[in-house]
Amino acid sequence: PDDQYPTRVNGHPAMLRRPDPVVWPGPDGTPVPGPIDNDILTSYDAKGFLTIPGLLSAEEVQEFRAELNRLVEDPEVVNDERTIVEKGSRRVRSIFEVHKISPKIAALARDERVLDRARQLLGSEVYIHQSRINYMPGFRGKGFYWHSDFETWHAEDGMPAMRAVSISIALTDNYPYNGGLMIMPGSHRTFVSCVGETPADHYRESLKEQEIGTPDEDSLSVLAARYGIEQFTGPAGSALMFDSNCMHGSGSNITPFPRSNIFIVFNSVENALVSPFSAPSPRPPFIAAREVEPVRR
Amino acid sequence: PDDQYPTRVNGHPAMLRRPDPVVWPGPDGTPVPGPIDNDILTSYDAKGFLTIPGLLSAEEVQEFRAELNRLVEDPEVVNDERTIVEKGSRRVRSIFEVHKISPKIAALARDERVLDRARQLLGSEVYIHQSRINYMPGFRGKGFYWHSDFETWHAEDGMPAMRAVSISIALTDNYPYNGGLMIMPGSHRTFVSCVGETPADHYRESLKEQEIGTPDEDSLSVLAARYGIEQFTGPAGSALMFDSNCMHGSGSNITPFPRSNIFIVFNSVENALVSPFSAPSPRPPFIAAREVEPVRR
Numbered sequence: 001p002d003d004q005y006p007t008r009v010n011g012h013p014a015m016l017r018r019p020d021p022v023v024w025p026g027p028d029g030t031p032v033p034g035p036i037d038n039d040i041l042t043s044y045d046a047k048g049f050l051t052i053p054g055l056l057s058a059e060e061v062q063e064f065r066a067e068l069n070r071l072v073e074d075p076e077v078v079n080d081e082r083t084i085v086e087k088g089s090r091r092v093r094s095i096f097e098v099h100k101i102s103p104k105i106a107a108l109a110r111d112e113r114v115l116d117r118a119r120q121l122l123g124s125e126v127y128i129h130q131s132r133i134n135y136m137p138g139f140r141g142k143g144f145y146w147h148s149d150f151e152t153w154h155a156e157d158g159m160p161a162m163r164a165v166s167i168s169i170a171l172t173d174n175y176p177y178n179g180g181l182m183i184m185p186g187s188h189r190t191f192v193s194c195v196g197e198t199p200a201d202h203y204r205e206s207l208k209e210q211e212i213g214t215p216d217e218d219s220l221s222v223l224a225a226r227y228g229i230e231q232f233t234g235p236a237g238s239a240l241m242f243d244s245n246c247m248h249g250s251g252s253n254i255t256p257f258p259r260s261n262i263f264i265v266f267n268s269v270e271n272a273l274v275s276p277f278s279a280p281s282p283r284p285p286f287i288a289a290r291e292v293e294p295v296r297r
Numbered sequence: 298p299d300d301q302y303p304t305r306v307n308g309h310p311a312m313l314r315r316p317d318p319v320v321w322p323g324p325d326g327t328p329v330p331g332p333i334d335n336d337i338l339t340s341y342d343a344k345g346f347l348t349i350p351g352l353l354s355a356e357e358v359q360e361f362r363a364e365l366n367r368l369v370e371d372p373e374v375v376n377d378e379r380t381i382v383e384k385g386s387r388r389v390r391s392i393f394e395v396h397k398i399s400p401k402i403a404a405l406a407r408d409e410r411v412l413d414r415a416r417q418l419l420g421s422e423v424y425i426h427q428s429r430i431n432y433m434p435g436f437r438g439k440g441f442y443w444h445s446d447f448e449t450w451h452a453e454d455g456m457p458a459m460r461a462v463s464i465s466i467a468l469t470d471n472y473p474y475n476g477g478l479m480i481m482p483g484s485h486r487t488f489v490s491c492v493g494e495t496p497a498d499h500y501r502e503s504l505k506e507q508e509i510g511t512p513d514e515d516s517l518s519v520l521a522a523r524y525g526i527e528q529f530t531g532p533a534g535s536a537l538m539f540d541s542n543c544m545h546g547s548g549s550n551i552t553p554f555p556r557s558n559i560f561i562v563f564n565s566v567e568n569a570l571v572s573p574f575s576a577p578s579p580r581p582p583f584i585a586a587r588e589v590e591p592v593r594r
């Protein structure tokens with residue numbers, strides 16, 4: 001009844017204005033201090049994302065790459081239900097809840113460079129809604145169609161408000177042509193209500209290719225014409241933080257240059273999940289944590 | 298026996314050095330004059346391509362767009378065997394031999410801005426080996442995997458030497474993210490011999506998705522590491538001319554911005570087709586003209 005973001009309930013799509021703030025004030029109503037300076041904060045508010053060149057040093061990039069290589073070669077990890085493998089090759093594409101599998105990645109989530117930025121943007125203590133590492137192979141990387149993460153988290157996980165932020169930390173160089181993330185700056189202010197009904201166990205397919213919860217072409221055309229498209233490019237070690245409702249996607253990657261990154265979604269402890277708004281049952285906790293465990297240094 | 302560019306004949310791929318020149322001298326052994334200045338000619342020789350910003354004026358772009366719209370709505374054209382339509386939607390993706398269908402495009406091929414550049418690069422009179430218009434839709438444009446056009450023209454059409462040049466004239470804006478052409482500068486000096494055997498009537502499938510005649514991943518990795526990748530971007534009306542042996546491809550296009558272009562391949566009249574080097578029979582003449590009809594103003 002008091003669903004601010006109805007989706008997958010009507011036969012027609014809609015574009016709704018976002019009532020939630022983008023940079024959330026703290027408990028006393030004033031901004032929460034942190035490492036993001038005012039100009040960048042203002043830009044994040046307007047565009048819905050910010051980049052952090054060189055978040056990781058070259059040495060750290062090497063360490064995390066080694067950690068990723070260790071993980072994808074560990075048979076226990078490969079056979080874990082939280083690991084998504086390609087149908088044919090059985091190669092690892094993603095490992096979910098990776099902060100509970102790798103102490104090194106857990107430490108990164110607690111690192112002040114990451115955690116303090118998330119707290120500053122969300123105006124509160126935060127917990128990890130989802131974490132994963134992603135591998136997009138060269139030559140045949142498939143990409144992801146346009147979507148708002150929040151649309152899925154709201155419909156399928158029961159996230160009430162737009163008070164979550166994702167950080168993607170590149171472990172490989174991002175070029176304009178190897179399937180990196182595209183984002184429509186400013187699109188985070190519009191909620192695109194999608195058509196369709198969520199089937200049971202939808203997540204098993206949707207992690208590989210999104211269909212339900214896909215924005216309609218008319219809305220995408222309006223957003224692209226109004227906001228344009230930006231690409232997240234830069235050397236390994238760069239990071240992108242983006243609001244939960246940014247319209248984003250990625251094209252295919254036929255280049256020989258693979259892509260891998262670490263992906264952590266922080267949600268405000270004030271925004272704990274409730275029942276899904278448009279799905280028969282919530283997704284498993286390794287995709288959408290249902291326990292609020294504040295991340296502390 | 299005197300095949301300089303063997304392909305699709307061995308069980309293993311190979312990288313062969315190109316003996317043919319890139320900028321061909323004229324009949325008397327000296328350069329053929331033309332509109333391309335020396336610096337650009339030198340760069341074309343080194344990289345295998347050149348761009349012509351603003352080849353068409355904004356007004357001409359509008360005229361050619363109108364011509365394209367007229368063609369794709371003409372039922373006779375849509376049902377022509379030279380027109381390639383998408384399986385599901387029946388939408389037109391390409392129209393081949395379009396210079397024989399549209400007098401306006403025939404005139405463009407004769408235009409001194411186009412024709413004199415082709416003559417200058419190929420060092421002789423030229424004829425049209427292939428022409429087409431291409432439409433890549435927004436949202437679901439599929440892209441083309443890496444390939445050298447010459448590999449196909451040699452194997453399937455019987456083109457003896459690397460003495461052909463393609464011009465792609467953009468009728469829509471090319472961004473780095475809407476499936477535009479990627480090219481490896483310098484790759485035109487290496488012939489990547491491919492594995493596999495050409496089946497009969499291969500062209501019916503290969504126009505939609507290339508499989509036979511596909512370069513191996515090792516060779517592509519070597520070329521990409523050595524030469525890098527450049528993208529052809531720029532506003533509608535810009536043109537790209539590229540050597541027949543450039544390694545090129547394109548990614549998918551999920552953006553709302555479609556792409557269309559006019560594509561003309563000029564071959565030297567001194568380089569007339571012979572029997573295919575690696576196929577049971579030649580492709581139809583609307584894909585690879587077998588009559589040498591010099592283009593004259």
